[in-house]
Every structure is written in C-alpha cells, then in structure tokens.
Amino acid sequence: MIISQGKARAIIRKALEKGKELELKPLSVAVLDAGGHVIAFERSDGAAPGRFAIAHGKAYGSVMLGMAGTAQMARAEQQAYFMAAVNGVYGGQVVPVPGGVLVRDKRGAVIGAVGVTGDTSENDAIAAMAGIEAAGLTGEI
Amino acid sequence: MIISQGKARAIIRKALEKGKELELKPLSVAVLDAGGHVIAFERSDGAAPGRFAIAHGKAYGSVMLGMAGTAQMARAEQQAYFMAAVNGVYGGQVVPVPGGVLVRDKRGAVIGAVGVTGDTSENDAIAAMAGIEAAGLTGEI
Amino acid sequence: MIISQGKARAIIRKALEKGKELELKPLSVAVLDAGGHVIAFERSDGAAPGRFAIAHGKAYGSVMLGMAGTAQMARAEQQAYFMAAVNGVYGGQVVPVPGGVLVRDKRGAVIGAVGVTGDTSENDAIAAMAGIEAAGLTGEI
Amino acid sequence: MIISQGKARAIIRKALEKGKELELKPLSVAVLDAGGHVIAFERSDGAAPGRFAIAHGKAYGSVMLGMAGTAQMARAEQQAYFMAAVNGVYGGQVVPVPGGVLVRDKRGAVIGAVGVTGDTSENDAIAAMAGIEAAGLTGEI
Numbered sequence: 220m221i222i223s224q225g226k227a228r229a230i231i232r233k234a235l236e237k238g239k240e241l242e243l244k245p246l247s248v249a250v251l252d253a254g255g256h257v258i259a260f261e262r263s264d265g266a267a268p269g270r271f272a273i274a275h276g277k278a279y280g281s282v283m284l285g286m287a288g289t290a291q292m293a294r295a296e297q298q299a300y301f302m303a304a305v306n307g308v309y310g311g312q313v314v315p316v317p318g319g320v321l322v323r324d325k326r327g328a329v330i331g332a333v334g335v336t337g338d339t340s341e342n343d344a345i346a347a348m349a350g351i352e353a354a355g356l357t358g359e360i
Numbered sequence: 361m362i363i364s365q366g367k368a369r370a371i372i373r374k375a376l377e378k379g380k381e382l383e384l385k386p387l388s389v390a391v392l393d394a395g396g397h398v399i400a401f402e403r404s405d406g407a408a409p410g411r412f413a414i415a416h417g418k419a420y421g422s423v424m425l426g427m428a429g430t431a432q433m434a435r436a437e438q439q440a441y442f443m444a445a446v447n448g449v450y451g452g453q454v455v456p457v458p459g460g461v462l463v464r465d466k467r468g469a470v471i472g473a474v475g476v477t478g479d480t481s482e483n484d485a486i487a488a489m490a491g492i493e494a495a496g497l498t499g500e501i
Numbered sequence: 502m503i504i505s506q507g508k509a510r511a512i513i514r515k516a517l518e519k520g521k522e523l524e525l526k527p528l529s530v531a532v533l534d535a536g537g538h539v540i541a542f543e544r545s546d547g548a549a550p551g552r553f554a555i556a557h558g559k560a561y562g563s564v565m566l567g568m569a570g571t572a573q574m575a576r577a578e579q580q581a582y583f584m585a586a587v588n589g590v591y592g593g594q595v596v597p598v599p600g601g602v603l604v605r606d607k608r609g610a611v612i613g614a615v616g617v618t619g620d621t622s623e624n625d626a627i628a629a630m631a632g633i634e635a636a637g638l639t640g641e642i
Numbered sequence: 643m644i645i646s647q648g649k650a651r652a653i654i655r656k657a658l659e660k661g662k663e664l665e666l667k668p669l670s671v672a673v674l675d676a677g678g679h680v681i682a683f684e685r686s687d688g689a690a691p692g693r694f695a696i697a698h699g700k701a702y703g704s705v706m707l708g709m710a711g712t713a714q715m716a717r718a719e720q721q722a723y724f725m726a727a728v729n730g731v732y733g734g735q736v737v738p739v740p741g742g743v744l745v746r747d748k749r750g751a752v753i754g755a756v757g758v759t760g761d762t763s764e765n766d767a768i769a770a771m772a773g774i775e776a777a778g779l780t781g782e783i
Binding site for chain 2: 228271
C-alpha cells in the first residue's frame with residue numbers, strides 16, 4: 220500500500236483545515252512516501268519562507284528511522300549527541316520533534332510520514348493526525 | 361504581488377491536467393516564491409521518487425538567476441563550465457533545462473517560478489505555462 | 502511487491518557467480534529498494550576499496566530517475582550538463598552508465614535497482630541482469 | 643590480515659541469527675575494512691529504510707578513530723562538542739554509540755569494524771560480537 224497523490228492532497232487539506240479550526244499559526248505540511256521522498260507539500264500564506272525544510276525534516280527523520288517525532292524527541296532529550304549524529308548521517312535533514320507523524324498501513328508497515336510545522340510542535344502533530352485520519356489512514360505521533 | 365497558496369495550488373492542478381490532456385508521462389510540479397522557497401509541490405502517481413529534486417532544481421535556478429530554463433539551457437550549451445559553476449555556488453540545486461518557468465507580475469517583476477519534470481523538457485515547459493496562465497499569471501519559458 | 506532481503510542476497514550471489522563464470526574482474530554489487538535505500542551490498546576480494554559508492558551510484562540514479570544506466574548514459578552523451586545537474590540535485594550520488602539496472606514487478610512498477618561495478622560497464626550490466634533473473638525478477642538495463 | 647568477503651558474509655549471518663535468537667527488532671549489519679570502506683551490508687526485512695547510514699556510521703567512526711562505540715559514547719557524554727566536531731571532520735558520518743565494534747587481528751591491529759543497528763545500542767553490540775566471534779575474529783565493543 221502506498222500513499223497516493225490523492226491521499227496526500229487530502230492529508231494536506233485536512234491538516235490545514237484543522238489548523239484553521241484551532242486558530243493555529245499558518246501551517247506548512249509535507250507528505251513523504253515510504254522511501255522518504257516528497258509526494259506533496261503546501262505552505263500557507265503568511266508562513267515563513269523556510270518552512271519546507273522543517274516540515275520535510277520532521278517527516279524525513281520519521282521515515283528514515285521508523286520512529287515518529289515524539290520518540291525522536293525523547294531520544295534527543297536523553298542522548299542529544301546521538302540525535303545530532305543521526306542528523307549528520309542523514310545530511311542534516313532530520314528535525315526530531317513532534318509534528319513528524321508516521322503513516323502506517325493496516326498491517327502496521329510504515330508507508331510514509333507527514334511533517335507539519337508552524338505552531339507548537341504538539342499542535343503541529345494534532346493537525347498532522349487530523350489529516351491522516353481524514354484520509355482513512357493510521358498515524359503514529 | 362506574491363504567488364498565494366491558492367494560486368500555487370491552481371498552477372499545479374492545471375499543469376497536471378495539461379499533462380494528462382497531452383498524454384504526457386506522470387508529471388511533478390513545484391511552485392517557488394520570489395526567494396526561491398517552496399510554496400507547493402505535487403508528484404503524480406507513477407512518477408519516479410526523485411522527481412521533487414528535479415522540479416525544484418528547474419524552478420530554483422530560474423528564480424536565483426532570474427533566467428528561465430530555456431535561457432539557462434542556451435547558456436549551458438555555449439558554456440557548460442559556467443552553468444556547472446553556477447550549480448556549485450547554489451549548492452548543486454540548479455537544473456538548467458526547459459520546464460523551469462519564471463512567473464512575472466504585471467510590471468514584469470519576477471514573483472516566483474514553476475518547475476515541471478516527467479516528460480521531455482519541452483513538454484514539461486508547456487505544462488508549466490498552462491498552469492501559470494490558468495492562474496492568471498504571466499510565464500517566461 | 503518489494504525486493505526482500507532473501508531476494509537481494511540471491512541477486513548478489515548470482516551476479517557474482519556470473520562474473521566468475523565470465524572471468525570478469527572482481528565485482529561489487531548493491532541492491533537498492535524502491536526509495537533508493539540499500540538493502541544489501543557485497544564487494545569481492547580484490548576489488549578497489551571505493552567500489553561501494555560506484556555500485557550504489559549506478560543503482561541510486563536508476564531508482565531516483567526511474568531510468569536505467571543505458572538510458573542515463575545516452576542522455577549524458579547528448580546533454581552532459583543535464584546529467585551533471587541531476588547529479589548535483591542528488592548530492593553527487595549518480596553514476597550514469599550501464600551496470601545500473603532497474604528491477605520491475607510484474608505490472609512494470611520499479612521496485613528497486615541493482616548496481617554492479619568492477620569490469621566494463623557492459624559486463625557489469627550482464628552480471629546484474631543474471632542476478633535479477635536468477636531471483637525471478639525482471640530487469641531493465 | 644584482512645576481513646575477506648567470506649568472513650564479512652559470515653559476520654553478517656551470525657549477527658542476524660543472534661538478533662533472531664534474542665528476539666531483537668530487525669537488524670541491519672555493515673562490515674567495513676581497515677580503511678573504513680564497506681565490504682558487505684544487509685538490512686533485514688522490516689527494518690526502517692535509513693538503517694544503512696546508521697550501521698555504517700557506527701562502524702565508520704570506530705575505524706576512523708580506532709575507538710569502538712562504547713568508548714566513543716563515553717567521550718560524547720563527557721565532551722559532546724568534541725564528538726560533534728569529530729562528526730564534522732568526517733563528513734557527518736560518525737554515530738558514537740555501542741553497536742560499532744572494532745575487529746582486531748591476533749596481534750591487536752584493527753582490520754575493520756562492524757556496525758549493527760535496529761535494537762538498543764547494547765543489544766546491537768551483542769549481535770555484532772556474536773558475528774565477529776563466529777567468524778573466528780576478535781571484537782572490541
């Protein structure tokens with residue numbers, strides 16, 4: 220099972236809608252496939268220009284490690300140098316905080332990840348989950 | 361004037377529709393702002409995983425140099441080492457072929473660029489222009 | 502459909518056997534998944550130390566572009582600056598010559614690639630295909 | 643004395659078997675030579691796609707510094723900025739935690755290293771040692 224273009228589009232729309240509903244700051248949302256490659260991305264009007272890299276980094280690290288943002292943050296807090304080293308081996312492209320959400324198929328296999336940035340990490344994760352669930356998929360924060 | 365999120369979305373939809381209408385291979389489309397930063401991106405089902413980097417590179421070089429893909433290609437054919445050097449100074453992120461299309465406002469100022477990849481460079485540029493024009497903007501191939 | 506660890510191992514063994522049968526120089530073989538990530542690699546005794554990067558680069562470019570080594574080489578010969586730019590956007594990790602062989606499933610979808618290096622590019626491709634076919638998969642040189 | 647291809651293959655098989663025996667998560671194993679270059683690698687089915695870089699980074703830092711993962715971790719905990727700097731000079735390719743195991747010949751000279759990743763760092767190191775010892779070599783955790 221893969222995240223199709225249509226599903227990726229749905230995830231982004233619903234994540235952005237959730238952000239508006241909760242009156243969050245302007246969000247940016249990236250959807251990556253099981254290999255960590257971008258399927259779709261949108262940056263809301265008013266968001267800072269560099270938001271692609273943050274949204275991508277949250278999702279990319281989740282896919283590459285098979286570990287969602289919350290677990291990455293826990294590891295970074297226990298062992299900061301380990302997550303710094305992980306970031307090095309992945310070319311500096313890992314952002315280990317909530318808002319990086321794994322997407323799993325029905326058997327639990329990782330089929331991609333969603334990265335949301337713009338508000339607090341916790342709110343970013345809430346918006347990501349809203350998008351994933353609206354698309355009929357299962358997320359892991 | 362900026363390319364809003366809504367305009368970026370419209371550009372992508374129309375460029376992809378043009379691709380289907382012309383029976384092109386599955387396209388990927390990136391829309392960048394006047395600073396060369398990603399506003400939105402979509403990769404069609406069936407496109408190769410690495411298409412983000414190519415679409416981005418076509419648009420990025422266009423914005424950074426203020427020179428669309430066709431002009432970059434002409435320069436590369438005259439003076440390959442120059443475009444290789446340009447690529448170096450922009451961190452390897454420039455793809456100097458058609459399909460990188462500048463977006464201009466009514467006074468001619470560059471407000472961003474669109475990068476399309478998936479079919480021949482010439483067809484990629486046609487799809488990009490279709491998207492830009494459908495969004496009521498002016499493109500330069 | 503994915504290339505399992507067992508299939509990857511079979512591809513490597515059979516490619517190396519083919520190399521010995523044809524009395525090629527010591528080969529190195531990388532097997533990558535549909536996202537361009539390494540599943541398995543082996544370097545034969547007597548091969549130069551840097552062979553991982555070449556084997557990887559042949560397979561990596563094939564997956565990322567959805568284009569096998571022979572097609573990449575043709576493009577590089579027509580338009581050298583394009584393949585140089587592609588290499589830039591993929592972090593310098595693309596080696597556009599035969600010996601990078603796409604692996605497709607029964608419906609034609611790319612499920613990974615094999616990269617072989619050590620002898621001539623043409624012989625490298627023959628060894629890669631022998632491995633892929635012995636594993637019951639379909640290759641595109 | 644070098645780690646031959648056959649020895650590298652044996653190390654990987656036995657490390658993976660040890661992982662199954664101990665019911666660890668799916669492991670990935672890299673074997674590097676005395677110059678820090680990859681001889682062989684395997685990623686188990688079910689492991690995250692980015693595991694090559696972690697396994698490689700554990701082994702690479704071990705060879706380059708002549709210091710196994712446990713000693714690297716001790717140094718990182720005492721002086722995190724030093725290991726961060728080391729990581730920088732080696733191009734971001736060092737992961738200073740257990741699971742990077744030096745391989746020594748009978749006279750104590752370093753002939754390569756093994757990197758294992760997938761479970762806890764401590765369990766990764768146990769699997770690496772099992773592989774090294776089964777191949778008749780001496781490891782240093």
